[in-house]
Amino acid sequence: MSKASQEGLTAKKAENFDEWYTQVILKSEIADYSPVSGCMVFRPSGYAIWENIQKSTDVEFKRVGITNTYFPIFIPERLLKKEAAHVEGFAPEVAWVTQAGSSPLEERLAIRPTSETLMYEVVSRWIRSWRDLPMRLNQWNSVVRWEFRHPTPFLRSREFLWNEGHTVFATKEEADAERDVILGIYRHVTEDLLALPGYLGQKSKSETFAGAQATYSIEHLLPDGKAIQGPDWHSDGQNFSKAFDIAFIDKDGNRQYAWQNTWAITTREIGVMLAVHSDDKGAVVPPQLSAVQVVLVPIVNDESKEAILAEAKKLMAKLERRFRARLDDRDHLTPGRKFNEWELKGVPLRVEFGPRDMKGGQAVLVRRDTGTKRTVKASALADEVEAELAAIQASLLARASETLAENTHEASTLAELKKILKEKGGIVRVHWCGKGECEEKMKAETGGKILNVPLDQKAAAGKCAICGESKARIANFGRSY
Amino acid sequence: MSKASQEGLTAKKAENFDEWYTQVILKSEIADYSPVSGCMVFRPSGYAIWENIQKSTDVEFKRVGITNTYFPIFIPERLLKKEAAHVEGFAPEVAWVTQAGSSPLEERLAIRPTSETLMYEVVSRWIRSWRDLPMRLNQWNSVVRWEFRHPTPFLRSREFLWNEGHTVFATKEEADAERDVILGIYRHVTEDLLALPGYLGQKSKSETFAGAQATYSIEHLLPDGKAIQGPDWHSDGQNFSKAFDIAFIDKDGNRQYAWQNTWAITTREIGVMLAVHSDDKGAVVPPQLSAVQVVLVPIVNDESKEAILAEAKKLMAKLERRFRARLDDRDHLTPGRKFNEWELKGVPLRVEFGPRDMKGGQAVLVRRDTGTKRTVKASALADEVEAELAAIQASLLARASETLAENTHEASTLAELKKILKEKGGIVRVHWCGKGECEEKMKAETGGKILNVPLDQKAAAGKCAICGESKARIANFGRSY
Numbered sequence: 001m002s003k004a005s006q007e008g009l010t011a012k013k014a015e016n017f018d019e020w021y022t023q024v025i026l027k028s029e030i031a032d033y034s035p036v037s038g039c040m041v042f043r044p045s046g047y048a049i050w051e052n053i054q055k056s057t058d059v060e061f062k063r064v065g066i067t068n069t070y071f072p073i074f075i076p077e078r079l080l081k082k083e084a085a086h087v088e089g090f091a092p093e094v095a096w097v098t099q100a101g102s103s104p105l106e107e108r109l110a111i112r113p114t115s116e117t118l119m120y121e122v123v124s125r126w127i128r129s130w131r132d133l134p135m136r137l138n139q140w141n142s143v144v145r146w147e148f149r150h151p152t153p154f155l156r157s158r159e160f161l162w163n164e165g166h167t168v169f170a171t172k173e174e175a176d177a178e179r180d181v182i183l184g185i186y187r188h189v190t191e192d193l194l195a196l197p198g199y200l201g202q203k204s205k206s207e208t209f210a211g212a213q214a215t216y217s218i219e220h221l222l223p224d225g226k227a228i229q230g231p232d233w234h235s236d237g238q239n240f241s242k243a244f245d246i247a248f249i250d251k252d253g254n255r256q257y258a259w260q261n262t263w264a265i266t267t268r269e270i271g272v273m274l275a276v277h278s279d280d281k282g283a284v285v286p287p288q289l290s291a292v293q294v295v296l297v298p299i300v301n302d303e304s305k306e307a308i309l310a311e312a313k314k315l316m317a318k319l320e321r322r323f324r325a326r327l328d329d330r331d332h333l334t335p336g337r338k339f340n341e342w343e344l345k346g347v348p349l350r351v352e353f354g355p356r357d358m359k360g361g362q363a364v365l366v367r368r369d370t371g372t373k374r375t376v377k378a379s380a381l382a383d384e385v386e387a388e389l390a391a392i393q394a395s396l397l398a399r400a401s402e403t404l405a406e407n408t409h410e411a412s413t414l415a416e417l418k419k420i421l422k423e424k425g426g427i428v429r430v431h432w433c434g435k436g437e438c439e440e441k442m443k444a445e446t447g448g449k450i451l452n453v454p455l456d457q458k459a460a461a462g463k464c465a466i467c468g469e470s471k472a473r474i475a476n477f478g479r480s481y
Numbered sequence: 482m483s484k485a486s487q488e489g490l491t492a493k494k495a496e497n498f499d500e501w502y503t504q505v506i507l508k509s510e511i512a513d514y515s516p517v518s519g520c521m522v523f524r525p526s527g528y529a530i531w532e533n534i535q536k537s538t539d540v541e542f543k544r545v546g547i548t549n550t551y552f553p554i555f556i557p558e559r560l561l562k563k564e565a566a567h568v569e570g571f572a573p574e575v576a577w578v579t580q581a582g583s584s585p586l587e588e589r590l591a592i593r594p595t596s597e598t599l600m601y602e603v604v605s606r607w608i609r610s611w612r613d614l615p616m617r618l619n620q621w622n623s624v625v626r627w628e629f630r631h632p633t634p635f636l637r638s639r640e641f642l643w644n645e646g647h648t649v650f651a652t653k654e655e656a657d658a659e660r661d662v663i664l665g666i667y668r669h670v671t672e673d674l675l676a677l678p679g680y681l682g683q684k685s686k687s688e689t690f691a692g693a694q695a696t697y698s699i700e701h702l703l704p705d706g707k708a709i710q711g712p713d714w715h716s717d718g719q720n721f722s723k724a725f726d727i728a729f730i731d732k733d734g735n736r737q738y739a740w741q742n743t744w745a746i747t748t749r750e751i752g753v754m755l756a757v758h759s760d761d762k763g764a765v766v767p768p769q770l771s772a773v774q775v776v777l778v779p780i781v782n783d784e785s786k787e788a789i790l791a792e793a794k795k796l797m798a799k800l801e802r803r804f805r806a807r808l809d810d811r812d813h814l815t816p817g818r819k820f821n822e823w824e825l826k827g828v829p830l831r832v833e834f835g836p837r838d839m840k841g842g843q844a845v846l847v848r849r850d851t852g853t854k855r856t857v858k859a860s861a862l863a864d865e866v867e868a869e870l871a872a873i874q875a876s877l878l879a880r881a882s883e884t885l886a887e888n889t890h891e892a893s894t895l896a897e898l899k900k901i902l903k904e905k906g907g908i909v910r911v912h913w914c915g916k917g918e919c920e921e922k923m924k925a926e927t928g929g930k931i932l933n934v935p936l937d938q939k940a941a942a943g944k945c946a947i948c949g950e951s952k953a954r955i956a957n958f959g960r961s962y
Contacts (some may be wrong), residue, residue, distance in 0.1 A: 035560055035602050036590065039553035043607075044618070047549050068528050072520035072640050073554075073592075073623060074576075079516060095555075096580040097592065100627035101573045109517065111554075111578065111592070121516050131813070137525070142554060142622075146581035159553050332612075 008344060012280055017224040021152070021275055028283035028345050030274070031153045038151035038158035042267075045345065048291035049270050050161060054140060056193055056288075057163065057265065060185040066136045066165065071119050073141075074109040079117045083243040086116060089210020093145040095158075111144040116211065116236075116262065119166055120244035127168065130250050133258065134174060136167040154271025155228065155481060162266035168246060168258045172237075175259035179216060179233055182263045186218060186231035189265065194273045195286045195396035196220055197404045198230050199427065199476050201452030204439055212262070213237040219451040219476060220272045221404050225425020227451050227478035228272055231265035274346075276400050277369070283346030284369055286396050287389040292347045293323045294385050299335045299354030311378075312353050315363065318382050319351075323389070343368060348392050349385060353378075367392055369399075411477075414445060414465050421446050421479060431472040433464035441466050442477065451476040489825060493761055498705040502633070502756055509764035509826050511755070512634045519632035519639035523748075526826060529772035530751050531642060535621060537674055537769075538644065538746065541666040547617045547646065552600050554622075555590040560598045564724040567597060570691020574626040576639075592625040597692065597717075597743060600647055601725035608649065611731050614739065615655060617648040635752025636709065636962060643747040649727060649739045653718075656740035660697060660714055663744045667699060667712035670746065675754045676767045676877035677701055678885045679711050680908065680957050682933030685920055693743070694718040700932040700957060701753045702885050706906020708932050708959040709753055712746035755827075757881050758850070764827030765850055767877050768870040773828045774805045775866050780816045780835030792859075793834050796844070799863050800832075804870070824849060829873050830866060834859075848873055850880075892958075895926060895946050902927050902960060912953035914945035922947050923958065932957040 009027060011020040025031045030046035042050065058068070074097065081087045090113045097109040112118065119137070127135060144159045151157055165182065169175040183200060190196045198218035208215040212234035220230050241247065241257040250256050277284040287293050296319065298312040309329060319325035326347075328338050335352070342350055352364040363381055365374045365388050376384040407426030411417040420428050432438060432450065442465070443449050453475045464472035490508060492501040506512045511527035523531065539549070555578065562568045571594045578590040593599065600618070608616060625640045632638055646663065650656040664681060671677045679699035689696040693715035701711050722728065722738040731737050758765040768774050777800065779793040790810060800806035807828075809819050816833070823831055833845040844862055846855045846869050857865040888907030892898040901909050913919060913931065923946070924930050934956045945953035 032603060032606070034553045035557055035599065036553045036555045039555060041553070041603055042551035044548035044550055047551050050551070051549060067525035068532060069525055070523035070528050070531070070623075070642065072515045072517045072522070073625070074517045074520060074640070076516055092582040094582060095578045095590075097576045098579045099577040099589075101575060101629075108580075109576075118516065122513060122522055125513075142551075144554070148582070159555070161551065 008340060009280055009282060013223060013278070017222075017275075018152075020280070021271075024274055024278045024283050025153050025271070030283060030346075033153070036158075038147065040153040040157050040159075042161075045291040046270065049273075049285065049289045050267055052289045053189065053193060053265075053269070054163075057185065057189050058140070060188065061138055061163075061165070064181055064185070066138050066167070069137045069139055070141070071115050071122065071139060073112055075112055075115070075118045077108045077110065079121055080110050082117055082121075083211045083240055085239070086211035090114065090145070093147060095144045095146050112141075113143055113145045114262075115139065115141075115143075115164055116166065116240055117244070120240050120246060120260075123166075123168065124244050124246045127246055127248050127258065130170050130248050133168060133170045133248060136165070138163055138165045152271070154268055154274070157267070160267050162264045165261070165263040167261045168241075169260070170248065170250065170256070170258065172259050175235065175261055178261055179235070182233050182261075183216060183218070183231075186233075186263075186265055190218055190220075190230060190269065191397055192393075193286065193288045194269055195288075195393060195400060196230070196269070196273055196276060197397065197401040199452065199454060200456075201454040201476060203232075203452050204436075204450045204475075206436060206439060207450065209234045209262070211236065211239055213239065216455075217452050219427070219478075220276070221407055221427055221478075222272065222275050222481065223403075225407065225479070226481050227427055227476075228268070228481040229451070230269060230272065231263070233263040234261060236260040236262060276403075277396050278346065281340075282344030284396070285346035285348065287348040287393045290346065290348055291324065292326045292345075293389060294319060294349040294351060295326045295328055295342045295347045296351040296353060297328050297335055297338050297342075299352055301355065304355040304358070308353065308355065308358055311358055315351070315353065315378065315381055319385060322382050323385060339366075349388055351381070351385070369396060412462070412465060414442065417442065417448075417465060417477065418446050421448050425479065427451065427476050427478045429459070429474050430465045430477050431462040432475040432477075433467055433469040433472040435464075435467065435469075438464055438466035446477075446479075448477055448479045451478055451480060489821060490761055490763060494704060494759070498703075498756075499633075501761070502752075505755055505759045505764050506634050506752070511751075511764060511827075514634070517639075519628065521634040521638050521640075523642075526772040527751065530754075530766065530770045531748055533770045534670065534674060534746075534750070535644075538666065538670050539621070541669065542619055542644075542646070545662055545666070547619050547648075550618045550620055551622070552596050552603065552620060554593055556593055556596070556599045558589045558591065560602055561591050563598055563602075564692045564721055566720070567692030571595065571626070574628060576625045576627050593622075594624055594626045595743075596620065596622075596624075596645055597647065597721055598725070601721050601727060601741075604647075604649065605725050605727045608727055608729050608739065611651050611729055614649060614651045614729060617646070619644055619646045633752070635749055635755070638748070641748050643745045646742070646744040648742045649722075650741070651729065651731065651737070651739065653740050656716065656742055659742055660716070663714050663742075664697060664699070664712075667714075667744075667746055671699055671701075671711060671750065672878055673874075674767065674769045675750055676769075676874060676881060677711070677750070677754055677757060678878065678882040680933065680935060681937075682935040682957060684713075684933050685917075685931045685956075687917060687920060688931065690715045690743070692717065692720055694720065697936075698933050700908070700959075701757070702888055702908055702959075703753065703756050703962065706888065706960070707962050708908055708957075709749070709962040710932070711750060711753065712744070714744040715742060717741040717743060757884075758877050759827065762821075763825030765877070766827035766829065768829040768874050771827065771829055772805065773807045773826075774870060775800060775830045775832060776807045776809055776823045776828045777832040777834060778809050778816055778819050778823075780833055782836065785836045785839070789834065789836065789839055792839055796832070796834065796859065796862055800866060803863050804866060820847075830869055832862070832866070850877060893943070893946060895923065898923065898929075898946060898958065899927050902929050902958075906960065908932065908957050908959045910940070910955050911946045911958050912943040913956040913958075914948055914950040914953040916945075916948065916950075919945055919947035927958075927960075929958050929960045932959055932961060
């Protein structure tokens with residue numbers, strides 16, 4: 001452990017969120033800056049979080065019949081331009097390769113900002129008949145979007161890691177039916193792994209993915225009162241299949257264009273997760289995702305040292321079989337220093353084991369999220385750890401859900417909307433008729449935007465907060481990252 | 482399945498290796514060309530092979546204490562230039578990003594051809610004391626080397642996937658001790674998963690990795706008589722630690738430069754594997770790595786159809802629990818067409834199940850590698866499949882090892898070396914004194930090169946085939962990909 005990492009946070013979450021967030025991710029040794037402006041480094045405990053997300057998500061993808069592929073990182077400029085709305089959306093942020101060795105390239109190559117155009121050019125060769133469909137492909141890779149806004153590790157990074165799912169169907173009905181399957185997987189991953197609640201809904205036309213016909217998203221809330229978009233799913237209709245000639249002969253012998261979807265979850269989620277759960281002592285990482293789930297810290301004095309370490313190793317052997325567990329038997333640090341360090345790093349559960357514990361056949365569990373201590377029988381340690389980790393995982397989601405509910409407001413007029421956003425922030429449920437001009441007015445007047453329109457409209461239709469049109473639907477509105 | 486994929490190979494392995502290889506990887510639907518010159522597409526069954534390699538290798542890495550990270554894809558030009566030999570080796574093949582959106586970049590960014598320079602700039606900040614060491618990091622990512630020679634999917638691709646291990650130690654002894662651990666893992670992966678034998682040894686100085694002090698490799702042999710380099714491990718000494726100031730305070734309070742190693746296995750191995758095992762019927766993929774390990778093809782007539790399919794599904798349910806298994810119950814293809822297709826794709830084992838089998842409580846196993854048929858009890862099908870898959874895996878390695886031994890020759894003079902390489906190809910064991918001028922002469926006269934010098938010199942020292950110096954060691958020599 002380097003000296004720097006031993007220092008605790010100096011910024012407070014409630015006082016200076018931006019500085020606090022930066023300290024959390026750097027001092028926890030989860031991530032670091034890189035010499036490339038706007039690009040970050042995933043340190044081992046940060047990359048382990050992504051590996052755990054990826055593994056669990058990939059199992060779900062495979063379970064529903066999706067297979068993984070790998071397509072090149074480069075997209076020739078002429079391909080990127082094939083779908084007009086798509087290139088318009090991405091061109092301003094494309095990193096261009098123009099030279100190889102000392103030779104200029106004949107055609108510029110984009111580093112993929114997303115792979116639709118490259119993949120679909122190739123996939124069009126693979127599809128001839130209705131028997132070739134559905135074709136459900138996915139890639140786990142990195143993409144580059146050269147944002148010119150202030151980059152923040154995980155939350156807005158010029159290179160980020162993600163999955164990009166690309167699926168092709170014979171009919172609109174089959175394509176549409178995939179929506180709830182994929183969003184169901186993302187809902188499971190965000191809630192059950194990241195312990196992050198969110199609002200599911202459809203994006204407005206102006207916020208729809210470049211080239212898609214409809215975009216659905218899960219929207220999270222950050223502790224500074226701003227919303228941030230999580231995983232999404234796009235219905236592309238036949239936009240790309242027409243541009244890239246992805247067609248098939250149907251059962252009746254007719255040639256038809258295919259229907260396509262795309263969907264993604266990114267490493268941004270790790271930033272949201274850390275921002276939501278962490279506190280002024282450092283990172284808080286949910287047990288499902290943490291590189292180390294439980295750390296055992298023996299507390300020794302000169303006379304007890306040998307016996308305690310021997311017993312601690314026996315306990316560790318049992319824990320290691322069931323958890324990502326670590327024994328911290330470093331000699332040169334006091335237990336207090338170790339406690340601080342593991343709290344800074346966000347390990348969900350600490351086991352303390354000292355002379356009195358050994359004598360009493362017990363151990364002390366200390367939760368990272370609440371600081372609660374509990375003495376348990378040493379003989380039942382692994383079962384107690386399992387129960388405690390499950391409790392932490394559930395509690396993180398429950399607390400984040402409460403916070404989200406507390407910071408979700410209702411407004412029925414523009415004036416109310418403005419007032420809430422100014423005074424409280426958070427997410428505001430407001431009736432919106434669906435028209436672009438009303439959306440624009442809300443944005444211009446408040447500095448916020450329509451995050452999405454919930455699929456499940458529990459509330460009755462009402463009057464649009466701008467134009468007063470009746471039968472307007474509820475939209476989630478907020479300032480957004 | 483598209484029409485094109487149903488066609489068998491037209492080229493013969495023994496007659497036109499290059500054309501045969503291309504047909505194997507394309508028609509098996511393992512890989513495809515991309516619209517980017519020299520870059521390939523990993524189709525689902527090809528990417529599954531890499532996923533299986535990666536998973537097994539990663540488990541071994543983690544077992545010995547290596548952790549994964551992710552560093553950015555870009556390397557600023559000034560960093561790439563920090564170690565002189567390194568930049569000299571890589572600069573001619575670097576893809577350069579010079580523009581973002583419509584803005585020219587102030588400094589060119591290399592797409593990583595390998596990550597030493599970027600990683601070490603960052604890692605130098607993480608290391609302060611001997612307590613921070615060893616630091617053993619790995620990345621699974623893609624790299625770009627813009628080769629101007631003829632690209633071949635898997636074997637020589639401008640973008641390829643790999644692991645890059647980067648480890649930092651306090652002492653030369655600890656750094657050197659890592660060699661056999663990592664090469665042991667690579668040996669396990671190549672032999673036990675890819676079923677590929679190879680010769681382990683140290684590269685000559687002229688073939689050592691740019692910036693390293695010593696390179697060790699596993700060298701494989703392709704069916705066309707050319708050698709090809711497999712995974713490697715490099716001892717960097719203190720070259721990079723001095724260039725990037727990776728230093729630590731030792732136990733005595735003195736500042737010292739660290740010792741470093743790097744090591745890699747790449748997707749090239751998949752190409753070698755396919756080239757070595759496949760035949761004129763199509764791909765042959767070892768059971769450990771194949772996307773589908775066993776395919777069950779029911780053989781039905783109109784009256785038996787329903788009963789056979791019902792029974793086949795029961796058998797499949799048992800197989801699926803233990804293997805990557807597929808039931809091919811497609812209606813529109815004859816069993817013969819299905820056999821051809823799965824043979825083309827390289828599925829290791831086929832189970833045939835028809836009316837006579839159902840009546841007799843049996844099933845027929847057909848091995849992809851040998852074509853051997855064996856009738857087994859249906860009640861013991863899963864156990865029989867397991868035994869057969871293990872036999873196939875072992876047999877592929879045994880046959881490849883025999884082929885390698887048959888194509889390994891000995892030469893004691895330059896004339897013999899030339900004659901063998903011209904008439905037979907393969908790998909030639911020849912005494913070499915270790916001097917660069919003798920190596921150059923061998924290369925110039927034969928068109929081959931020194932592949933590596935085996936660590937385990939079983940044969941007695943002899944006279945250098947060029948200069949006649951005694952105490953020369955055996956080197957593996959051959960024409961190389």
